[in-house]
Amino acid sequence: MPEEIFDVDRFVQISERAEYCAIKRLRKTVxxxxxxxxxxxxxxxxxxxxxxxxxxxxxxxxxx
Numbered sequence: 001m002p003e004e005i006f007d008v009d010r011f012v013q014i015s016e017r018a019e020y021c022a023i024k025r026l027r028k029t030v031x032x033x034x035x036x037x038x039x040x041x042x043x044x045x046x047x048x049x050x051x052x053x054x055x056x057x058x059x060x061x062x063x064x
Contacts, residue, residue: 002033002040011043012056020060023050034059 005011011034015021018034018041030050034041045053054061 002042004042004044006043008043008045008053011041011053012058014041015057015059018059020062021054021057022062022064023054024064025050 005014011032014034014036018036020035022033022035024031024033025047028046029044030047032043032045032050032053034043043053
């Protein structure tokens, strides 16, 4: 089951053990999805904030 995360710092920590991060850009929000071996984690943020978070991630980045 996917789990939604609301804390950006926790999301960045999870990215250390993630296989990849999928980025889905919508009209008003951006969904960041981390795929770990056991679970899928999602974070919804505004487009301006998403670019800052993507720079901090420590895994492969995929645009969807």
